[in-house]
Amino acid sequence: MTAWLHIVGVGEGGVGELPAATRLLVSFAEVVIGPPRFLADLEPIIASHSHPELSSPDEVRQRSLEAVARALLDDGDGPEEPVATDIGDHRVLIEWQPPLANMVEQVLRQRGKPTVVLASGDPMWFGIGASLARHLDAEEFVIHPLASSFQFAAARLHWPLQHVATISLHGRPPEGIHPFILPGHRVLALTSDAGTARHVADALVARGYGQSRMTVLENLGGQDERITETAAELFEADSIGDFYVLGIDCVADVSAPLLPPVPGLPDEAFVTDGQLTKREVRAATIARLAPYPGALLWDVGAGCGSIAIEWMRAARDAEAIAFEREGERLQMIAVNAAALGVPTLRIENGEAPGSLAGMPAPDAIFLGGNVADDALFQACWNALKPGGRLVANAVTLDAEAALYRRQAWLGGDLVRIDVATLDAIGTQHVLRPRLPVTQWAVVKPEQWLAAQP
The missing domain is CATH 3.40.1010.10 (Tetrapyrrole methylase, N-terminal domain)
Structure with missing residues (x-):
């Protein structure tokens, strides 16, 4: 051709x-x-x-x-x-x-x-x-x-490009900056217009990075090239145009929370009504789901969306669909997704398994709600791509019994996760156990039985 x-x-x-x-x-x-x-x-x-x-x-x-x-x-x-x-x-x-x-x-x-x-x-x-x-x-x-505008910008700033995160906020929500806000991190971002820099400055200040240096590099390589720099907390967008690259040299305040892309964000990072996979179990769950670039996750019974959000943060261009039936939780998912830098998380309202119909086939599934429901599990298993991974967490006896049956049928690993946290009884300290979690992780083979025996 x-x-x-x-x-x-x-x-x-x-x-x-x-x-x-x-x-x-x-x-x-x-x-x-x-x-x-x-x-x-x-x-x-x-x-x-x-x-x-x-x-x-x-x-x-x-x-x-x-x-x-x-x-x-x-x-x-x-x-x-x-x-x-x-x-x-x-x-x-x-x-x-x-x-x-x-x-x-x-x-x-x-x-x-x-x-x-x-x-x-x-x-x-x-x-x-x-x-x-x-x-x-x-x-x-x-x-x-x-030569890319990123290359021009790195040359003007004397930043080694191999140590800089290059991202695009052009035509994308500016909340996408959040996963890159880390101490000492340098970022070069493409932008949509003058408003992008204003949004980024606000995000930096809100995260406790107000001292970060923001550099606006306009019309790079042209006769009207102009470079201005200021602290995020002092940033004013009134005088900049629409064609520029934004450079960010992140400087964290002492009290700024550390929110790296490694799974296991603090529980306090999420807005929740209590329906939250706790930090230690969440980290183990994401590890079993094994995010990779471009892969799609179904988070079924998403609660506040913590699993889907951490999945998307963990790998470049990873995607997720959060399925949730409760209206207030849908709003929590949207708030958490924006605040933690994955505003493109897809949120689907409805009762599963009906809400799963017609959705793109996933590379991985997390089943965190109605784990004992065999019809829901069967719909998830049928939709999962061959070679895909399914992880289910159970805390009730009914859910555990369902996981034992499915593991006997389809194989995979069963793990009991016990976590205890520091507490006090009077003047004495104790480690108080949380509810144990039974976790089943399985890979769907290329050949599998279509119906449970």
């Missing part, structure tokens, strides 16, 4: 500052898609000439684009000869139409036409190239990267 799409990284200087060979590549595209500030450097060209040796104008344009692309891959200074520059061009300029799903569709509608997408910096670093790669075969497109 011949590449019909070329995704070109552009800096603040615009298309005019691209290398000559890359500009030539743009000139042979039938369609150019990008933001208005980049398209402003181009003019739509509509012309028509005949050429008897070639079957169609489309073939001319495709062959011309391929010739230029080959020259670029060969590190040449220009296109291979002959390029049919005398045949004429027909170029259409298309401005991006957010949101992202629309932008992807704008490109996919051009499939087969010689098309160039103009993107900022490195298209594969939180750019449109990364999104399009999920919809295209590798043979269909070529990436022409430029």
Whole structure:
């Protein structure tokens, strides 16, 4: 398959500052898609000439684009000869139409036409190239990267990039900053507009990181480049524009709570009505569920959402669906998800197993409510992907009996978790036991019995 799409990284200087060979590549595209500030450097060209040796104008344009692309891959200074520059061009300029799903569709509608997408910096670093790669075969497109704004920002700040967290808050909730707020941590963030920095400053102050240094790096690499720095507690967004990278050098107050991505956050980190998997058991549960990048968890009977939230915090791009029937708990889940940096947690209201129907197949399931309900378990087990993991925690005798039956049928590990915490009887100290938790963890095999014997 011949590449019909070329995704070109552009800096603040615009298309005019691209290398000559890359500009030539743009000139042979039938369609150019990008933001208005980049398209402003181009003019739509509509012309028509005949050429008897070639079957169609489309073939001319495709062959011309391929010739230029080959020259670029060969590190040449220009296109291979002959390029049919005398045949004429027909170029259409298309401005991006957010949101992202629309932008992807704008490109996919051009499939087969010689098309160039103009993107900022490195298209594969939180750019449109990364999104399009999920919809295209590798043979269909070529990436022409430029230095990322992250690289420019790290150079200006003299921060070793390998020790910096690079995240995107562009088009995303600014609460996504929370998992990265850690003592001594440095973060570079893409932003949506001036309001993003204001939200981040508020989050830092609320978390006890008001002394953190915030650096706004505007129009990096352009003539209007500007860099300003201040403490989060003193930050004012009135004077900044909408095109900038935000640098954060986290400085914690002595009393700031430590909330790392390692499972087992303090119980006090969650808003709850008491329906909470306690810290020690929660850490053991997440370890058994084994989060990994991009994996999907079902948290069935989510309570305040602690398992789903810690799952998403533990691995890059991990996803979760929290199933809960109680209205007040649904609000608690949403509050906790935002406060702990996973605002994209999906929350589903309804009575399970009915509420599970039609949901994406999970890679892991945590069963924390109605554990003894065989119909609920069967619905979860049927939905789980082969090779997926299911973990169920029981505290009642009925739930324990159900776990024993299922373990005898499907195998897996049964573990009793006993935790005791410091308490007092009069003037004497004791370790007071909590309710023990029986935990069953099992991996679904590729071949399994469809019904319980």
